[in-house]
Amino acid sequence: MDKIMLWTRIDIENLYERQVKTLYRLCYSYTRNVMDAEDLVQQTLMKVLERTEPFASLDHEKAWLMVTAKNLSKNHLKKKKTMELPMEDVMNSPTDSSEKDIVAAFHQLKEKYRIPMLLYYVEGYDTKEIGVLLNRRPSTVRTQLERGRKALEELLGGEHL
Amino acid sequence: MKDEELKKALETMNPTRAQEKEMLQKLIEAHGVREKEGEKIMKRTSSKNIFYGLLTTAAALVLIFTWRSPMKEQGTYLYKEGGVLVKEVVAIEKPRGNPSAITMVLNEEEIFGFFQTEAFLGTVTEVKNLAFDFQGDIYHRGLVEITVSEVLEGNTSVGQKVSMLLPGPVAEGKIWGADFHVTRAMKEGEQGLFMPMFFGEDEVWEENGEALPMKAIADGQLLDTERFAFMDTKEGILFARDTFQGLKEAKTLEEIKAYVLKKRK
Numbered sequence: 001m002d003k004i005m006l007w008t009r010i011d012i013e014n015l016y017e018r019q020v021k022t023l024y025r026l027c028y029s030y031t032r033n034v035m036d037a038e039d040l041v042q043q044t045l046m047k048v049l050e051r052t053e054p055f056a057s058l059d060h061e062k063a064w065l066m067v068t069a070k071n072l073s074k075n076h077l078k079k080k081k082t083m084e085l086p087m088e089d090v091m092n093s094p095t096d097s098s099e100k101d102i103v104a105a106f107h108q109l110k111e112k113y114r115i116p117m118l119l120y121y122v123e124g125y126d127t128k129e130i131g132v133l134l135n136r137r138p139s140t141v142r143t144q145l146e147r148g149r150k151a152l153e154e155l156l157g158g159e160h161l
Numbered sequence: 162m163k164d165e166e167l168k169k170a171l172e173t174m175n176p177t178r179a180q181e182k183e184m185l186q187k188l189i190e191a192h193g194v195r196e197k198e199g200e201k202i203m204k205r206t207s208s209k210n211i212f213y214g215l216l217t218t219a220a221a222l223v224l225i226f227t228w229r230s231p232m233k234e235q236g237t238y239l240y241k242e243g244g245v246l247v248k249e250v251v252a253i254e255k256p257r258g259n260p261s262a263i264t265m266v267l268n269e270e271e272i273f274g275f276f277q278t279e280a281f282l283g284t285v286t287e288v289k290n291l292a293f294d295f296q297g298d299i300y301h302r303g304l305v306e307i308t309v310s311e312v313l314e315g316n317t318s319v320g321q322k323v324s325m326l327l328p329g330p331v332a333e334g335k336i337w338g339a340d341f342h343v344t345r346a347m348k349e350g351e352q353g354l355f356m357p358m359f360f361g362e363d364e365v366w367e368e369n370g371e372a373l374p375m376k377a378i379a380d381g382q383l384l385d386t387e388r389f390a391f392m393d394t395k396e397g398i399l400f401a402r403d404t405f406q407g408l409k410e411a412k413t414l415e416e417i418k419a420y421v422l423k424k425r426k
Contacts, residue, residue, distance in 0.1 A: 025172075028172070128274060
């Protein structure tokens with residue numbers, strides 16, 4: 001039985017344009033491997049293209065994609081021990097040396113700090129929303145943000161304080 | 162380090178333009194989309210989808226055979242701008258287009274946390290069906306008016322009449338075309354606890370090259386009527402008991418109110 005899907009090329013391009021950077025940053029923050037991040041972005045978007053119901057809003061679309069990307073990334077990490085690829089070779093790397101240091105230090109943080117920090121500082125979610133997305137209590141998220149921030153500043157050796 | 166500095170640095174973790182193009186190309190190829198713009202695509206469904214498709218078809222057939230009224234429309238347009246017409250219909254022939262119900266499985270944390278909803282108690286004071294005509298592409302939705310009796314969270318006030326779009330048209334006690342497990346037609350006089358999403362000023366519904374500002378039609382929408390509404394019906398309290406684990410045994414709106422208030426904190 002065939003079913004008519006509503007995704008046209010334009011729809012896909014618009015969805016991609018809206019969400020690719022957010023998804024890529026999230027998947028890369030989990031895997032720290034550009035090839036894996038690319039694959040996971042692709043898998044996440046393929047899942048959304050299987051939907052026949054529209055999202056209620058762009059916020060709903062984004063939240064759905066974030067949760068899907070998170071689940072796929074975590075499953076991927078369970079199955080595979082990733083090898084980090086130097087990001088300069090394969091992705092936009094910061095040109096500013098200070099930004100480069102921050103990103104490098106960020107990737108040395110534990111996952112439990114990296115992901116809430118990305119969602120909070122870059123994606124603009126509050127602690128309650130991050131709690132929902134990551135299935136953690138908001139109070140836990142707050143603690144992880146504080147500890148992650150402190151660990152980041154320690155790694156940067158006080159230069160950026 | 163300032164927050165802004167950190168944000169700016171982390172925002173540099175982007176794919177290159179070449180990577181972006183390659184990923185998009187792979188996605189389009191993998192999805193098998195046709196090159197021609199605007200052309201709808203066909204996709205083979207999985208056996209699970211076939212099963213649900215058959216169930217939906219069976220449900221639709223039951224509705225079609227029990228449906229007695231021919232299509233009747235009332236003359237007055239609620240909205241008539243550009244190529245968009247919206248008018249009340251007293252009955253509909255068959256559902257057109259996808260319903261807008263959130264049919265994904267959500268746990269209660271997601272219900273309370275994913276969506277920017279408000280919460281209030283109120284009484285359903287009017288239920289009707291609307292036809293949305295986007296240059297010939299016609300969609301149907303139910304519209305309910307709820308008179309607010311108690312505000313739990315948000316900007317409504319007691320006595321205010323709030324209009325809410327439902328995810329599909331109301332027919333034969335159901336919301337037609339939507340997920341039957343999480344939708345049910347509301348009836349005039351029924352009381353309930355409602356958690357609607359209110360439309361923003363710039364929120365539009367785009368179809369067929371036309372755009373309808375949602376605020377022109379309703380104050381907001383109920384994503385579905387059993388997870389975003391808890392209804393006190395003749396048959397008892399009705400809501401998605403399997404979703405709200407802590408409310409499985411609830412028998413009154415008061416119990417639900419206390420729980421919802423706790424969860425929304």
